[in-house]
Amino acid sequence: MATLDLKNINKSFGATQVLFDIDLAIKDKEFVVFVGPSGCGKSTLLRIISGLEMATEGQIIINGEDVSEAHPVDRGISMVFQSYALYPHLTVYENIAFPLRVQKASKEEIETKVMEAAEILKLVDRLQFKPGALSGGQRQRVAIGRSIVRKPKIFLFDEPLSNLDAALRGDMRVELSTLHKDLDATMVYVTHDQIEAMTMADRIVVLNGGVVEQFDTPMMLYHQPINKFVAAFIGQPSMNFIGAVVTGISDSGLAMRLEGDVNMVLPVATEGMKIGDLVEVGIRPEHVHYAPENGILNITIDILERLGGSSITYGPVAGCKKFCAALDGEAPITEGQTVPLGVDPADCHVFKMDGTALTRQKIPTLV
Numbered sequence: 001m002a003t004l005d006l007k008n009i010n011k012s013f014g015a016t017q018v019l020f021d022i023d024l025a026i027k028d029k030e031f032v033v034f035v036g037p038s039g040c041g042k043s044t045l046l047r048i049i050s051g052l053e054m055a056t057e058g059q060i061i062i063n064g065e066d067v068s069e070a071h072p073v074d075r076g077i078s079m080v081f082q083s084y085a086l087y088p089h090l091t092v093y094e095n096i097a098f099p100l101r102v103q104k105a106s107k108e109e110i111e112t113k114v115m116e117a118a119e120i121l122k123l124v125d126r127l128q129f130k131p132g133a134l135s136g137g138q139r140q141r142v143a144i145g146r147s148i149v150r151k152p153k154i155f156l157f158d159e160p161l162s163n164l165d166a167a168l169r170g171d172m173r174v175e176l177s178t179l180h181k182d183l184d185a186t187m188v189y190v191t192h193d194q195i196e197a198m199t200m201a202d203r204i205v206v207l208n209g210g211v212v213e214q215f216d217t218p219m220m221l222y223h224q225p226i227n228k229f230v231a232a233f234i235g236q237p238s239m240n241f242i243g244a245v246v247t248g249i250s251d252s253g254l255a256m257r258l259e260g261d262v263n264m265v266l267p268v269a270t271e272g273m274k275i276g277d278l279v280e281v282g283i284r285p286e287h288v289h290y291a292p293e294n295g296i297l298n299i300t301i302d303i304l305e306r307l308g309g310s311s312i313t314y315g316p317v318a319g320c321k322k323f324c325a326a327l328d329g330e331a332p333i334t335e336g337q338t339v340p341l342g343v344d345p346a347d348c349h350v351f352k353m354d355g356t357a358l359t360r361q362k363i364p365t366l367v
């Protein structure tokens, strides 16, 4: 059992501050994923949790105990990196056993723990091989095995799958989720990969420039991003934005006129808003459809990508130079054409000019 609290973590390298006032309360057995653009501080924050790096200010608290000053090995944490750094001259068995040998564990204890890890990670028939004879996914599993035998309270992973090809990443993703369930451990996982984040996380921390933008469930990040940064970062392809002006306020939401003279009433919270305010409307590519009868946005298709199940199109819409629409696989459209698109107002997002989102009146109940 392990809760992990980060309190007011700040970190500077010399004169450059890279993390700002990070406060996170991670629950026991939670799978938390850190995502964010390159250089936003994900690895630094993970290293501070592990003790490999010291925070300039703030506390790391595990199970209520302040471990900010504790040595990495005394924190009960295990970290798995992108480069799995196995010992090439040792067998899989010895690689997994390594931390136990360092701890001078008994032969019986080593045997029991290595076999237990090998069972969980499906490596039993590979124990006598050397790493050179393993696939990338198997090597990564050995690296995880090495961390499991230490029975850490918290597992930290820094982009552990990014050296693997797409198919293996998919398999490992499922294996890691299963592992999380089997071990009942608290896990913190850093990735660039949105699909990994969305599929594996109980909750996701979106970091940007060393600041936590939002810490929430994957579905809340998707359906109610707190600001334009999170809205654009979560979801693939990225959300489109069109400028608009508020023309009316009612219980049904905000009436507005989008650039291109499109009028819509969007069901969002209206507190603090007034007629004449400038806003931006956010529309996800998957929320528009080809609507020859009653479309409201006209896209001129510059690029059409047929993926089979869907047709991804890019081109200008009034108020958005490069709008992206994910339409039906068989939508009868071609490059160069201007076609009408429909969108349900309930699917739209609205952002104030400072980037903060207005609360949507209805969001799907899966959340």
Ligand SMILES: Nc1ncnc2c1ncn2[C@@H]1O[C@H](COP(=O)(O)OP(=O)(O)OP(=O)(O)O)[C@@H](O)[C@H]1O
Pocket: 013, 018, 036, 037, 038, 039, 040, 041, 042, 043, 044, 045, 192
């Ligand atoms: N030892 C260091 N000395 C000075 N600056 C550092 C050091 N380590 C990291 N930084 C800086 O801190 C910032 C955050 O780096 P960090 O490695 O945490 O980013 P990241 O989010 O993990 O990026 P990536 O996705 O590329 O791995 C970067 O601007 C980086 O240049």
Ligand SMILES: [Mg+2]
Pocket: 042, 043, 044
């Ligand atoms: Mg990193």
